[in-house]
Amino acid sequence: MKGLVLSGGSGTRLRPLTHTGPKQLIPVANKPVLQYVIEDLKEAGITDIGVILGNNGKEQVIAELKDGSQYGVRITYIEQGAPLGIAHAVQCARDFMGDDDFIVYLGDNMLKDGVKGLVDDFMEGDYDAAISLQAVPNPQQFGVAELDKDGRVISLEEKPKVPKSNYALVGVYLFTPVIFDMIKQIKPSWRNELEITDAIQKLLDNHYKVRSHIVTGWWKDTGKPEDILEVNRLVLDELKPTVRGVIEDGASVAGRVSLGSNSIVKKGCVVRGPVVIGDGCTIEAGTYIGPYTSIGNDCIIKGAYIESSVLMGGCRVECDSRIVDSLIGKNATILSANHEVPKGTRLIVGENSYLKI
Numbered sequence: 001m002k003g004l005v006l007s008g009g010s011g012t013r014l015r016p017l018t019h020t021g022p023k024q025l026i027p028v029a030n031k032p033v034l035q036y037v038i039e040d041l042k043e044a045g046i047t048d049i050g051v052i053l054g055n056n057g058k059e060q061v062i063a064e065l066k067d068g069s070q071y072g073v074r075i076t077y078i079e080q081g082a083p084l085g086i087a088h089a090v091q092c093a094r095d096f097m098g099d100d101d102f103i104v105y106l107g108d109n110m111l112k113d114g115v116k117g118l119v120d121d122f123m124e125g126d127y128d129a130a131i132s133l134q135a136v137p138n139p140q141q142f143g144v145a146e147l148d149k150d151g152r153v154i155s156l157e158e159k160p161k162v163p164k165s166n167y168a169l170v171g172v173y174l175f176t177p178v179i180f181d182m183i184k185q186i187k188p189s190w191r192n193e194l195e196i197t198d199a200i201q202k203l204l205d206n207h208y209k210v211r212s213h214i215v216t217g218w219w220k221d222t223g224k225p226e227d228i229l230e231v232n233r234l235v236l237d238e239l240k241p242t243v244r245g246v247i248e249d250g251a252s253v254a255g256r257v258s259l260g261s262n263s264i265v266k267k268g269c270v271v272r273g274p275v276v277i278g279d280g281c282t283i284e285a286g287t288y289i290g291p292y293t294s295i296g297n298d299c300i301i302k303g304a305y306i307e308s309s310v311l312m313g314g315c316r317v318e319c320d321s322r323i324v325d326s327l328i329g330k331n332a333t334i335l336s337a338n339h340e341v342p343k344g345t346r347l348i349v350g351e352n353s354y355l356k357i
Contacts, residue, residue: 001119002100003041003049003073004093006086007034007061007107024107025060026228026327027312029235029294030276032064033222034107038071040114046103047073050096052080052089085193087183094180104196106171110231112217115172121213122174128208129179129200131156132170134215142168143197145212153210156197158189167212169197170219178208225327225348232310233292236274245277260297278313296330304334323347 007024024034041049053061068075080092090104103119122130133145146155146164182202189195203210220231241256245263253265255273263277268285275289278297290307299311302318309323314331326347
């Protein structure tokens with residue numbers, strides 16, 4: 001079985017972070033979302049992986065994943081260009097897939113339990129496709145599956161105004177090569193995209209066997225800032241702390257805290273886990289780092305109050321403001337302004353930004 005990872009898309013809901021790179025490279029607990037996807041596929045025994053590239057940030061994706069050998073996989077890059085739908089992206093991988101079955105994994109999705117169970121279930125059965133589902137409170141925002149009383153898939157619909165169930169399609173699909181014939185038969189939707197739900201519906205219409213798999217662990221589509229922050233909390237909840245840097249005497253560190261190599265937490269700091277701090281960081285006196293915060297490599301934090309936030313690599317934060325529920329892009333600088341300090345500041349800061357608060 002081969003893998004196909006989608007890393008295109010414009011990521012408009014995550015601007016300004018996605019002005020300079022793809023949303024799939026935004027870090028969660030100091031690892032890009034895309035890395036979790038590759039690791040899930042490797043755990044499921046899938047090592048021959050195609051990665052779909054869009055127009056936005058394809059050079060960064062290639063620079064991050066390289067040939068895949070650092071993850072124990074082999075990566076082939078496939079250009080989609082304009083984001084014309086998941087089914088279009090799948091069709092772009094026709095030559096790469098050949099006659100093999102394959103799994104499609106949307107590169108901005110994260111699943112607590114990975115995909116091994118789904119893959120094993122598919123390979124042990126006699127199916128032409130399999131879809132992952134999870135009950136959600138807002139099915140109108142997703143592709144939705146209608147199931148019969150025995151759990152068999154009856155129909156699929158993309159973002160229905162009146163959903164027939166509350167089972168949303170999780171961003172993981174398994175297919176045999178017959179799906180390519182179905183994609184040829186569908187037309188662009190009102191979004192001018194080739195919808196994968198339409199292609200799977202064609203399978204159902206032609207009496208192919210489509211397996212459903214209910215996801216019981218957490219699943220997050222990391223398309224919005226609040227989604228990134230929530231999945232960061234979920235991952236940090238399972239943090240296994242390691243300290244490779246230096247915690248000075250007089251620093252107050254409690255809870256599960258990971259500290260990277262060549263990083264230092266200085267006397268007079270307070271760090272309350274779960275927190276992950278990358279390599280080469282300096283946490284100066286007077287700083288408070290609160291729970292559910294991820295700080296990337298080579299950051300300098302001085303005097304700030306930071307909680308439930310994600311700071312990417314190379315940030316410099318020297319301010320006496322409260323920064324909470326925030327996403328701070330790479331190499332951003334945040335300094336104090338000469339006015340009253342706000343009680344809590346929620347920020348979405350782009351790469352290389354300079355800001356006074």
